[in-house]
Amino acid sequence: xxxxxxxxxxxxxxxxxxxxxxxxxxxxxxxxxxxxxxxxxxxxxxxxxxxxxxxxxxxxxxxxxxxxxxxxxxxxxxxxxxxxxxxxxxxxxxxxxxxxxxxxxxxxxxxxxxxxxxxxxxxxxxxxxxxxxxxxxxxxxxxxxxxxxxxxxxxxxxxxxxxxxxxxxxxxxxxxxxxxxxxxxxxxxxxxxxxxxxxxxxxxxxxxxxxxxxxxxxxxxxxx
Ligand code: CTP
Ligand code: CA
Numbered sequence: 001x002x003x004x005x006x007x008x009x010x011x012x013x014x015x016x017x018x019x020x021x022x023x024x025x026x027x028x029x030x031x032x033x034x035x036x037x038x039x040x041x042x043x044x045x046x047x048x049x050x051x052x053x054x055x056x057x058x059x060x061x062x063x064x065x066x067x068x069x070x071x072x073x074x075x076x077x078x079x080x081x082x083x084x085x086x087x088x089x090x091x092x093x094x095x096x097x098x099x100x101x102x103x104x105x106x107x108x109x110x111x112x113x114x115x116x117x118x119x120x121x122x123x124x125x126x127x128x129x130x131x132x133x134x135x136x137x138x139x140x141x142x143x144x145x146x147x148x149x150x151x152x153x154x155x156x157x158x159x160x161x162x163x164x165x166x167x168x169x170x171x172x173x174x175x176x177x178x179x180x181x182x183x184x185x186x187x188x189x190x191x192x193x194x195x196x197x198x199x200x201x202x203x204x205x206x207x208x209x210x211x212x213x214x215x216x217x218x219x220x221x222x223x224x
Contacts, residue, residue, distance in 0.1 A: 003050045003209060009220050011052030016088045017045045018099035018133075020060035022078040026125060027110035031076075036100035037185040038062030040150070043208040044096055045070045047216055056088040060099050078102050078130040085133055086140070094146040094219050097134045105130050138169040146222045148172040148215065154179045158192065165194045172196070172218055174203075174211075193218050 019041020023031035042064050045057040049069040057072045060081055066072045073088070075081045078101045089095045104127040114123055134149045141147060147170040153160045154177070161175030176191035178184060190205035193215060203214045 003046065006047065006050040006213070008052040010048055010216065013053045013093045013223065014056075014091055015048050015053045016056045016058065016085060016092045016095045017041055017048065018058045018060070018081060018085055018095075018097050018101075019045065020062040021100040022060040022081055022102045022130075023076050024102045024105035024130075025077065025109040026106050027112065027114045029113050032102060032104070032106065032125075033061065034100045034102065035184040036060075036062075038064050039185070039187065040189060040208045040211070041096075041098035042067055043212040044098055044215060047209055047212040051216060056092070058084045058088060058099070060101075078105060078133070082131055082133045082136070086136065089137055089140075089145075090142075092145065093223060094148070095137055096148045096150075096215065096219070097137070098150050100152070101133055102130055104128065132168075134168050134170060144224050146171050146219050148174065148219060151175045152178040161192065161194050165196065170196070171222055172215070174215055 020038035021034040021036035023033045025031050045055050046067045049055045055070045057070050073084045107126045107128050149170045151164050157177050165173040173194045174191050189208045189211045191203050193201045203211050
């Protein structure tokens with residue numbers, strides 16, 4: 001079982017998990033968001049806590065209750081997530097980026113609600129790229145710190161995953177297939193854990209907690 005009777009092999013470890021989808025403000029009432037439910041990230045936090053870790057969960061938008069025994073820091077946008085994650089990561093043994101961080105944000109957020117005008121006068125939202133938090137974590141990684149990412153892909157899952165792992169420079173990348181009814185908001189998940197060492201471990205479809213357990217197994221094997 002992922003939770004009850006879990007090994008206490010993360011006792012004395014500090015870990016950071018990010019979860020949920022960021023919201024990039026357009027104006028005070030609107031945002032650009034994504035379909036991440038946060039369930040996988042919350043499962044990672046719960047399982048780590050059950051295995052004895054001190055957990056900081058940096059949560060972007062989710063509809064989930066705070067897991068017991070976990071410090072939850074709520075954030076909205078990718079920039080807020082970056083600040084919270086980098087701060088918490090400074091003293092962490094492991095960081096797992098399970099959040100769906102928006103790749104782009106509106107250049108500016110209007111200070112008052114954008115109003116409708118004539119049908120041919122439609123606002124254009126100019127976007128700018130958000131910082132890559134995972135890449136920044138890798139860039140400032142402390143010796144021995146283990147860093148893992150997630151990659152949701154719709155096609156060529158393994159090929160995209162391998163290329164992404166190499167590009168990001170993290171220790172582990174969990175890849176899974178998304179789309180239609182797969183993964184988003186669902187209680188179950190499946191995937192492959194790709195390691196920088198070349199190791200590839202397939203995780204059969206099961207609960208998101210079961211997948212989280214395998215991810216922590218892989219992380220634990222890298223912790224010194
Ligand atoms: N990530 C991040 N900061 C970003 C974007 C992504 O930290 N600005 C992290 C995610 O949390 C995830 C990993 O990077 O752990 C991979 O995210 P993904 O969106 O699959 O990768 P991208 O590099 O953004 O590539 P893509 O063009 O496929 O979206
Ligand atoms: Ca992305």
